Amino acid sequence: MKKAYVHGYDPRENIRLQDQASTLVELLHSDTLYPPGSRVLEAGCGVGAQTVTLARNSPQAVITSIDISASSVAEAARTAAESGLSNVHFQQADIFNLPFGPDSFDHIFVCFVLEHLPKPVEALLALTKVLKAGGTITVIEGDHGSAYFHPDSVAARRAIQCQVQLQRRAGGNANVGRELYPLLCEAGYASVRVSPRMVYVDASKPALVDGFIRKTFTAMIEGVRQSALKAGIAERREFEEGIRDLYRTAEADGVFCYTFFKALGVKT
Amino acid sequence: MKKAYVHGYDPRENIRLQDQASTLVELLHSDTLYPPGSRVLEAGCGVGAQTVTLARNSPQAVITSIDISASSVAEAARTAAESGLSNVHFQQADIFNLPFGPDSFDHIFVCFVLEHLPKPVEALLALTKVLKAGGTITVIEGDHGSAYFHPDSVAARRAIQCQVQLQRRAGGNANVGRELYPLLCEAGYASVRVSPRMVYVDASKPALVDGFIRKTFTAMIEGVRQSALKAGIAERREFEEGIRDLYRTAEADGVFCYTFFKALGVKT
Numbered sequence: 001m002k003k004a005y006v007h008g009y010d011p012r013e014n015i016r017l018q019d020q021a022s023t024l025v026e027l028l029h030s031d032t033l034y035p036p037g038s039r040v041l042e043a044g045c046g047v048g049a050q051t052v053t054l055a056r057n058s059p060q061a062v063i064t065s066i067d068i069s070a071s072s073v074a075e076a077a078r079t080a081a082e083s084g085l086s087n088v089h090f091q092q093a094d095i096f097n098l099p100f101g102p103d104s105f106d107h108i109f110v111c112f113v114l115e116h117l118p119k120p121v122e123a124l125l126a127l128t129k130v131l132k133a134g135g136t137i138t139v140i141e142g143d144h145g146s147a148y149f150h151p152d153s154v155a156a157r158r159a160i161q162c163q164v165q166l167q168r169r170a171g172g173n174a175n176v177g178r179e180l181y182p183l184l185c186e187a188g189y190a191s192v193r194v195s196p197r198m199v200y201v202d203a204s205k206p207a208l209v210d211g212f213i214r215k216t217f218t219a220m221i222e223g224v225r226q227s228a229l230k231a232g233i234a235e236r237r238e239f240e241e242g243i244r245d246l247y248r249t250a251e252a253d254g255v256f257c258y259t260f261f262k263a264l265g266v267k268t
Numbered sequence: 269m270k271k272a273y274v275h276g277y278d279p280r281e282n283i284r285l286q287d288q289a290s291t292l293v294e295l296l297h298s299d300t301l302y303p304p305g306s307r308v309l310e311a312g313c314g315v316g317a318q319t320v321t322l323a324r325n326s327p328q329a330v331i332t333s334i335d336i337s338a339s340s341v342a343e344a345a346r347t348a349a350e351s352g353l354s355n356v357h358f359q360q361a362d363i364f365n366l367p368f369g370p371d372s373f374d375h376i377f378v379c380f381v382l383e384h385l386p387k388p389v390e391a392l393l394a395l396t397k398v399l400k401a402g403g404t405i406t407v408i409e410g411d412h413g414s415a416y417f418h419p420d421s422v423a424a425r426r427a428i429q430c431q432v433q434l435q436r437r438a439g440g441n442a443n444v445g446r447e448l449y450p451l452l453c454e455a456g457y458a459s460v461r462v463s464p465r466m467v468y469v470d471a472s473k474p475a476l477v478d479g480f481i482r483k484t485f486t487a488m489i490e491g492v493r494q495s496a497l498k499a500g501i502a503e504r505r506e507f508e509e510g511i512r513d514l515y516r517t518a519e520a521d522g523v524f525c526y527t528f529f530k531a532l533g534v535k536t
Contacts, residue, residue: 145420146525148413150446178418181470182521193472196525200464202449253450257414257464257527 023211027197028111028140028260029053036060038106042088043095043127044068044113048076054109055085064105066093095123103132111140114183118171124187131267137189139263143177146198146259147217149249156249159221159242162228169231177261189265197260203252213256218246291479295465296379296408296528297321304328306374310356311363311395312336312381316344322377323353332373334361363391371400379408382451386439392455399535405457407531411445414466414527415485417517424517427489427510430496437499445529457533465528471520481524486514 032054034040038061045051045065055063065080067073070092077090093099095113108127114120124137131137144164149156167174176183177196184192201208222243228234249256300322302308306329313319313333323331333348335341338360345358361367363381376395382388395405412432417424435442444451445464452460469476490511496502517524 143416145416148411148443148446150450152413152443175420178416178523178525181472181523182418185471185521194468194470194523196466196468198464198466198527200462202462203453204449204461253453255446255449255462257446259466259525 023207024199024216025053027199028262029057032057032109032138034058034061034107037062039104040064040107040109041066041100041105041127041130042109042111043123044110044116045073045076045090046112047072048079048090050109050111051076051080051088052083052085055080055088056083059087061087061107063088064091064100065089066091066095066098068092068094096126098126098130100130102129104130106132106135108135108137110137112142114139114180115141115167115174115176116170116172120173120176120179120183121186124183124189128187128189128267133267135267137184137263137265137267139180139184139265140260141177141180142258142260143175145175146177146257148257149246150253150255151245151248153242153245153248155238155242156245157242159228159234159239159246162234162239163221163224165233166224166227166231177259180261180263184263184265187265188268190268192263192265194261194263197262199256199258199260201256202254209250209254209256212258213250213254214247217256217258218243218250221246291475292467292484293321295467296530297325300325300377300406302326302329302375305330307372308332308375308377309368309373309395309398310334310377310379311391312378312384313341313344313358314380315340316347316358318377318379319344319348319356320351320353323348323356324351327355329355329375331356332359332368333357334359334363334366336360336362364394366394366398368398370397372398374400374403376403376405378405380410382407382448383409383435383442383444384438384440388441388444388447388451389454392451392457396455396457396535401535403535405452405531405533405535407448407452407533408528409445409448410526410528411443413443414445414525416525417514418521418523419513419516421510421513421516423506423510424513425510427496427502427507427514430502430507431489431492433501434492434495434499445527448529448531452531452533455533456536458536460531460533462529462531465530467524467526467528469524471522477518477522477524480526481518481522482515485524485526486511486518489514 040061040063042065045067051065065088073090073092080088108131117123164174181194201212308329308331310333313335319333333356341358341360348356376399385391432442449462
């Protein structure tokens with residue numbers, strides 16, 4: 001009988017497991033743990049992409065996840081139910097008109113939300129109202145201006161700029177990550193600390209080559225093709241060249257760098 | 269009698285000490301420690317800026333530091349003597365024509381050198397010849413394309429590009445950091461691992477605001493003013509605006525990001 005595979009005892013499998021452990025979820029969320037019984041507001045949960053991790057990492061916290069889109073909230077609730085989560089309550093609500101009284105929450109969690117808002121400081125101020133004094137806010141955002149790679153490519157950089165410009169036209173800021181420190185300070189938070197979470201990918205990290213370079217970042221830039229062409233900010237041939245060059249960085253001699261920013265502030 | 273100040277027991281002083289501990293030297297060098305008796309070659313020591321840290325971190329290693337410039341080597345030797353180092357031997361030598369036999373060294377250390385070389389892989393291959401099988405090479409390089417900041421500024425980015433262009437004209441590559449993985453692989457090293465060392469600076473880190481934004485990075489870009497104007501790649505007014513904007517990132521609401529890359533490879 002062939003010896004059964006045991007997790008962690010096969011050297012190659014060990015590398016793969018370590019590789020997976022260092023993927024995005026771990027990198028962004030592993031140090032966010034809320035105490036048992038603490039009341040946590042997740043503002044802008046969307047379809048619940050971060051909610052499952054948030055709720056699993058703090059299984060005894062009582063989490064309220066809101067989003068302005070009723071259909072997103074419904075989708076998030078389905079995902080949470082399928083994942084067997086029992087510590088999350090979902091609710092359709094607008095950050096700028098929250099249906100909660102003062103001191104309703106011990107902690108607030110905001111992930112990939114400020115990038116979409118024309119007035120991020122106002123959003124932070126609105127959230128602060130429902131947070132108790134001494135409570136914390138955690139904010140995670142990306143920054144497309146932090147992307148650089150080898151081989152470098154003007155076309156690839158221009159393709160990324162299409163996404164940045166489209167997000168700006170929609171009132172958002174794809175480069176908001178680097179601004180978390182001044183934003184939280186301006187919203188009155190104290191003891192603000194920002195820690196960058198850099199995703200460095202080369203061929204020694206095959207899970208990230210596929211999971212991050214191809215399926216996360218380049219797929220996202222590819223996703224704005226039609227909007228960019230329609231808006232007249234890209235020429236089809238050059239855009240395709242840019243996408244090709246982004247995929248090129250996933251080859252054996254390629255390198256890709258991107259940085260997320262995570263900020264923590266305390267309400268005084 | 270006023271109570272004497274004790275290191276680490278004053279809260280404010282504690283912050284300052286932590287701040288200093290997280291400066292560049294710590295970030296880049298703290299995990300390079302060579303065993304007692306091991307023979308280490310520092311290739312391209314220049315005036316010895318890294319030699320002192322290297323020798324102090326591995327006090328019982330036997331270090332040979334070389335540089336192609338005899339005057340730099342003399343200066344490095346003076347600095348080492350003033351620092352009381354006794355485990356470093358200095359020698360004028362060319363990486364491409366090393367006066368050492370095969371297997372002369374157990375480890376090689378190369379810091380801020382490849383950025384100046386037109387043929388970095390050839391340099392690595394030349395170094396490999398004097399390294400024993402199973403020995404390691406450690407390479408540290410910056411990457412000016414990794415610099416981004418808030419407030420963002422086109423003029424500041426153009427000023428940085430002046431330095432990048434001048435270095436390219438001189439045969440070097442100011443963006444070499446991101447390429448360490450493919451370079452070491454191409455030179456035949458095995459088990460290559462690259463770890464980025466990101467310097468993130470905001471107003472909560474006053475020592476880095478002054479030490480890195482002002483006195484390291486911006487001072488370096490300011491240093492190419494005359495060469496950039498002379499080469500006709502910059503217009504004085506815009507260059508000055510760029511420098512002003514770089515200093516602007518050192519203000520209370522500013523943020524500055526830069527990444528160094530550290531690579532380790534093993535000779536098979």
